[in-house]
């Protein structure tokens with residue numbers, strides 16, 4: 001039996017934003033029905049308790065999110081949602097009340113990744129009020145700023161200082177920072193990350209040497225049931241099987257999945273997509 005730390009199940013690949021850092025997808029748009037979610041989630045559950053409701057797409061857009069969270073609760077999943085934050089005013093009560101929801105990550109870097117100009121103070125007001133509300137319900141909330149410029153540049157982008165100042169108004173310091181990140185209040189975290197190059201077959205090939213935790217810690221399932229090795233295979237370029245027609249065990253035992261896994265065991269990226277993935281640089285440092 002394969003045990004994974006987490007699985008990414010794409011409940012919709014539709015998004016209400018078009019962020020500059022996100023490659024989007026050319027796959028047909030679609031969403032999982034509650035029945036489809038139930039079928040796929042039951043096949044995932046023996047392998048992990050931690051279920052992310054995205055690969056691409058904005059999960060809070062799903063019209064039957066409440067039913068999906070109920071099914072996840074019935075299966076005893078710990079659900080993690082990653083959202084751009086724009087729909088939190090409509091969804092906060094559901095997220096706070098659902099026993100399945102374990103953590104919500106808000107991609108605050110969506111703000112600088114868009115040309116839209118929502119009233120910035122409203123956007124942050126809603127996100128930060130939600131973080132307070134969620135933590136009061138005993139659930140975790142992560143405020144993400146995954147927009148740092150990398151080790152060779154001066155650091156964060158130009159808006160981050162103002163954003164962090166705004167966060168400090170809602171969550172007054174002192175904050176506690178350790179190797180895992182910054183805790184700004186009980187159950188509320190501020191998470192920094194560098195921008196990275198999403199894998200894409202149109203990019204030029206990088207070196208073959210390298211490591212990644214795809215299929216080792218995680219697996220992704222697209223809304224049509226296609227299983228991929230990670231949450232970054234946004235086009236389904238490494239289709240390993242289909243969870244509607246095969247068990248996850250069978251898919252992970254397939255020659256293509258085993259070759260990817262064994263390749264990384266030998267510090268080699270076997271798949272062309274993996275040779276064009278900036279994310280795996282994180283495992284090289």
Ligand code: SF4
Nearest residue numbers: 212214230274277280
């Ligand atoms: S190297 Fe990139 S594309 Fe390949 S499995 Fe890892 S995260 Fe996914």
